[in-house]
Amino acid sequence: MQKHHIDTSIILESEKTKDGRFCQRYLNKVRDYIHGIVSLPTLGELLLTIIRIEDLYKMRSFQDTVTHIIHFHKISFYTPTKNIIKIQERITELDRRIDTIDREILACSIEDKADYLITLDKDLIRNKKIETEFKIRICHPKDLL
Numbered sequence: 001m002q003k004h005h006i007d008t009s010i011i012l013e014s015e016k017t018k019d020g021r022f023c024q025r026y027l028n029k030v031r032d033y034i035h036g037i038v039s040l041p042t043l044g045e046l047l048l049t050i051i052r053i054e055d056l057y058k059m060r061s062f063q064d065t066v067t068h069i070i071h072f073h074k075i076s077f078y079t080p081t082k083n084i085i086k087i088q089e090r091i092t093e094l095d096r097r098i099d100t101i102d103r104e105i106l107a108c109s110i111e112d113k114a115d116y117l118i119t120l121d122k123d124l125i126r127n128k129k130i131e132t133e134f135k136i137r138i139c140h141p142k143d144l145l
Contacts, residue, residue: 004037006030007119011066039080117139126138
């Protein structure tokens with residue numbers, strides 16, 4: 001079974017958008033055919049999104065949605081180790097456009113030896129320097145449907 005690290009954007013994207021429909025179809029594949037993983041930095045981004053919602057009802061509803069996605073699609077978790085710093089430094093050398101949180105998420109997927117990082121981030125998708133250096137594919141969910 002292939003190991004896929006899932007970026008925050010895949011979980012957050014609304015099903016009402018074209019990308020969101022691709023994300024939903026992709027997540028349905030994760031449940032049955034792919035080992036889906038979210039890293040600690042991804043969980044941190046999700047938590048920040050949840051706690052920034054001021055309406056408590058909407059906050060709870062969104063929290064329930066995220067929890068449902070993780071449980072229903074049988075997504076597991078990854079916690080980085082101390083090696084993550086060297087990987088992040090190398091990512092920065094290869095492409096300075098990648099921001100801190102995306103660099104952390106990417107580094108986790110590399111450290112965990114994932115086959116893919118699935119994201120909506122245009123700076124990451126098909127980034128040949130990163131893909132070649134670390135032997136990982138960085139894809140939009142539609143690329144795997």
